[in-house]
Amino acid sequence: MDTGLSGKHVVITGASGGIGLETVKVFLSEGARVTGTYNSSMRELDSLQDKWQNQLLPVKTDQTEESEVESLFEQANEKFGRVDILVANAGIANHEGKAIQDMSLEQWEKTISVNLTGSFLCSKYFFANLEKYEGETASLILVGSTAGFFGEAWYSDYATSKAGMHGLMMSLKNEITHIAPKGRVNLVNPGWTLTPIAEEALTDKDMVTRILQTIPMRKTATPQDISSAILYFASEILSGHVSGQTINVAGGMEGRVLFTPREIQQSE
Ligand SMILES: NC(=O)c1ccc[n+]([C@@H]2O[C@H](COP(=O)([O-])OP(=O)(O)OC[C@H]3O[C@@H](n4cnc5c(N)ncnc54)[C@H](OP(=O)(O)O)[C@@H]3O)[C@@H](O)[C@H]2O)c1
Numbered sequence: 001m002d003t004g005l006s007g008k009h010v011v012i013t014g015a016s017g018g019i020g021l022e023t024v025k026v027f028l029s030e031g032a033r034v035t036g037t038y039n040s041s042m043r044e045l046d047s048l049q050d051k052w053q054n055q056l057l058p059v060k061t062d063q064t065e066e067s068e069v070e071s072l073f074e075q076a077n078e079k080f081g082r083v084d085i086l087v088a089n090a091g092i093a094n095h096e097g098k099a100i101q102d103m104s105l106e107q108w109e110k111t112i113s114v115n116l117t118g119s120f121l122c123s124k125y126f127f128a129n130l131e132k133y134e135g136e137t138a139s140l141i142l143v144g145s146t147a148g149f150f151g152e153a154w155y156s157d158y159a160t161s162k163a164g165m166h167g168l169m170m171s172l173k174n175e176i177t178h179i180a181p182k183g184r185v186n187l188v189n190p191g192w193t194l195t196p197i198a199e200e201a202l203t204d205k206d207m208v209t210r211i212l213q214t215i216p217m218r219k220t221a222t223p224q225d226i227s228s229a230i231l232y233f234a235s236e237i238l239s240g241h242v243s244g245q246t247i248n249v250a251g252g253m254e255g256r257v258l259f260t261p262r263e264i265q266q267s268e
Contacts, residue, residue, distance in 0.1 A: 035075070
């Protein structure tokens, strides 16, 4: 099926991570030109670049630094011209859960800064970029999390940063059309997905059982599940009249298991 993405230029943040890398591969195989960011190490992006030299530009970017985000878009323009699509995917989660009374201000600020402020900065320079070029269509895809909807006890910093993506999406969908008349902004909320960010939790058998109790499909997502939803929102052919929408890619997740039967019995 033709997605119409051939020749489009997409910036994908967090392209060295599990979901980002899979998304890069999908866009490359659709014939898109991809500027992909990494923060600390290129990882598999390195070998991809050898294979896709004419279509892939990796850029080291710490998205908490405004000057680095500005430079990212300058480098992207220089290599591939107008940025048609932004996938704001980069994010972090602290591996160790913390009750709010034990959470340091430093941890709170770091998570908000990378996940939410970083997405703000990338969106800001994406919009500024659209202003520089002629063009009717544009697509911003924010990557949130089911944690932003259901909450996530012991990870309130992360859940709050992801809940903020909804407000960003609902606001920016009404701003983008002032620059690109057919511009769209949507949100993809992954549920549990096997990537480095979730690896520790998903190798804990008890944790996996607890997670699967909330998911009718009784399985976690693959990075491909998430990249397919991103691809859908990116394509004018597939979703050209869809804006301000959220896709939860979470197997029908209902919420959270708060207590195991044993924990209930112990409290009786
Ligand atoms: N996996 C899940 O279960 C799950 C569930 C819900 C939502 N999500 C969301 O999906 C997105 C992708 O997650 P993932 O599972 O692919 O995680 P991942 O494999 O850990 O990848 C995270 C990416 O973000 C980058 N990053 C970290 N700090 C950054 C910074 N300061 N500036 C720029 N980039 C930075 C990382 O680069 P470096 O590694 O080089 O630092 C990496 O490329 C995240 O927003 C995450 O919150 C994931």
